[in-house]
Amino acid sequence: MSKHFKLKRGLDIRLEGAAQATTANASAPATVALKPTDFPGLTPKLSVKVDAQVKAGDALFFDKYNPEIFFTSPVSGTVKTINRGERRKILEVIVEADGKNEFASFTKADPAKLSKEEIVAQLLNSGLWPFIKQRPYGTIAKPSDQPKNIFISGFDSSPLAPDYEFIFKDQIASIQTGINALAKLTDGKVYLGLPGKVSNSIFSGLKNVETNSFSGPHPAGNVGIQIHKTAPVNKGEVVWTTSIQALAYMGRLFETGQVDFSRTIALAGSEVKAPQYYQTIHGALISSIVGGKTKKNDPERIISGNVLTGTKVEADNYLGFADQQITVIPEGEHYAFMGWAAPGFDKYSASKTFFSSLFPKKAYTLDANMNGAERAFVVTGQYEKYLPMDILPVYLLKAILANDIDKMEQLGIYEVIEEDLALCEYACTSKIKVQEILRKGLDTMVVEVG
Structure with a gap:
C-alpha cells in the first residue's frame, strides 16, 4: 500500500x-x-x-x-x-x-x-x-x-x-x-x-x-x-x-542481449551558457560535454555530479560512474569586502544571516568559496535541521573521530552514507569535512564488523 x-x-x-x-x-x-x-x-x-x-x-x-x-x-x-x-x-x-x-x-x-x-x-x-x-x-x-x-x-x-x-x-x-x-x-x-x-x-x-x-x-x-x-x-x-x-x-x-551504456545527463550551473540535457555515453570525457558551452567570465569549477556530493574535475577528466549531471559554478577566488559583517542584500545564507532572507530571490549564483577555514567543532544543534532522520549527526561524527565502534553502531552509522549528511557539511559553521569523516567511519566498520 x-x-x-x-x-x-x-x-x-x-x-x-x-x-x-x-x-x-x-x-x-x-x-x-x-x-x-x-x-x-x-x-x-x-x-x-x-x-x-x-x-x-x-x-x-x-x-x-x-x-x-x-x-x-x-x-x-x-x-x-x-x-x-x-x-x-x-x-x-x-x-x-x-x-x-x-x-x-x-x-x-x-x-x-x-x-x-x-x-x-x-x-x-x-x-x-x-x-x-x-x-x-x-x-x-x-x-x-x-x-x-x-x-x-x-x-x-x-x-x-x-x-x-x-x-x-x-x-x-x-x-x-x-x-x-x-x-x-x-x-x-x-x-x-x-x-x-x-x-x-x-x-x-x-x-x-x-x-x-x-x-x-x-x-x-x-x-x-x-x-x-x-x-x-x-x-x-x-x-x-x-x-x-x-x-x-x-x-x-x-x-x-547487449550492454548499451548510452545515457542522458544534465549540464547545469550558472556558468553554463544554455543549461540543458545531453545524450552521451557512460564514463565520457568531460570536455566532450562541457567544451565551448561555458561563459568563462571568471575562473570556473566543473563538478561531476551535484554541488553537494560531486567531484571537482578538469575538462580532461571523465564523468563519474553514478553521476547524472555536470555542474559548472564560479570558483570564487576572491575575498568578500567586510566578509560576514556586510549586510548581504544579494547573498544567500542557509542560516538567514543576511538581509536577503527578508526578500529572497528565486535563484542565486553561488561559488565554491569556503569563506573561511576549518575551526573548532562546535555543538550547536545546527546539523539536525538538515537531516530528516532520527539520529544525532554531531555525536555520530565525534564517535567516528574517537574510533568508538559501539557508539557508532548505537548512533546509526548503518543507516547513512556521505550524501545523507552532505547538507550538514554545507551548513556547518566550523567548516568540518563531514562527508570525509563519515567515509572513514564506514571504512572502519567494514574492517571491524564486516
Whole structure:
C-alpha cells in the first residue's frame, strides 16, 4: 500500500542554471574511462593490458576480493592508458573509442523466465552489478547476500538535479524489465520512492514494486532517507539500492542481449551558457560535454555530479560512474569586502544571516568559496535541521573521530552514507569535512564488523 511521507527538515539550495527540458547530442568522446576510485572499498585487478582490443561489455578490471564482479568497457575500442597513483594504485582505465559500436554478446531473455542465479550471472558478467549498492556502508553489494529489501529513488532533490520524468519518459518499458530482474533477487519487497503525488509520475504505473511518495526539501530524494522512513536498516540486516539509470541499463541488457551504456545527463550551473540535457555515453570525457558551452567570465569549477556530493574535475577528466549531471559554478577566488559583517542584500545564507532572507530571490549564483577555514567543532544543534532522520549527526561524527565502534553502531552509522549528511557539511559553521569523516567511519566498520 502506497504511503506519503512529508519531510520538514532539510534545505533546498536554489541555484541559477537549471537545465531546460531540451536534449542535444554531445560530441562523441574520443576516449572514455572507468575509475576504480568511484567505488569505496574496491581493490581492482586488471583484466586487460594497454593496447588490448575490447568491445562494449568486455571486462576492464574486477574486484580482487569478489572476482566475480566485473567492470566493463562502455564502448568498443582500444585500451589506451592505465593511470596509476601512489603504490601503483589504479586510478583510471581509459579506452579509446573506435566508433564501431561493437558489443559483447549476452543472454537475451525475459527476466521473469530466468532463475535468480541466471540473472545474477548476467548482471555480473555484463558489468552492471556495480550499480547495485548495499546499506550499510554504501559499497557494492555482495552477490552472495540475501537483501531484506531493494530500494530505488525515482527522483533527485539535490541542487540543479536532473528531471528523471524528462530523461526517462521514453524508457519506461526497459525500466520495467530492470525491475522484473531485481524482483528476483530478494524475498522482500522492491520499493520505489516518488516525488509528491504518485499518480502524477510517469513511474506510477510500474509493476512489481511498492511505491511511496516523499515531499519536502532536499534530501527527500536520497534513497537513504527513503529507507529510513520506509523500512530502516537494523544491525545484521542488508538492503540493496540502485538507480533509475541502472534499471534502464539492465532492461536494455535483457531485451537486446547487449550492454548499451548510452545515457542522458544534465549540464547545469550558472556558468553554463544554455543549461540543458545531453545524450552521451557512460564514463565520457568531460570536455566532450562541457567544451565551448561555458561563459568563462571568471575562473570556473566543473563538478561531476551535484554541488553537494560531486567531484571537482578538469575538462580532461571523465564523468563519474553514478553521476547524472555536470555542474559548472564560479570558483570564487576572491575575498568578500567586510566578509560576514556586510549586510548581504544579494547573498544567500542557509542560516538567514543576511538581509536577503527578508526578500529572497528565486535563484542565486553561488561559488565554491569556503569563506573561511576549518575551526573548532562546535555543538550547536545546527546539523539536525538538515537531516530528516532520527539520529544525532554531531555525536555520530565525534564517535567516528574517537574510533568508538559501539557508539557508532548505537548512533546509526548503518543507516547513512556521505550524501545523507552532505547538507550538514554545507551548513556547518566550523567548516568540518563531514562527508570525509563519515567515509572513514564506514571504512572502519567494514574492517571491524564486516
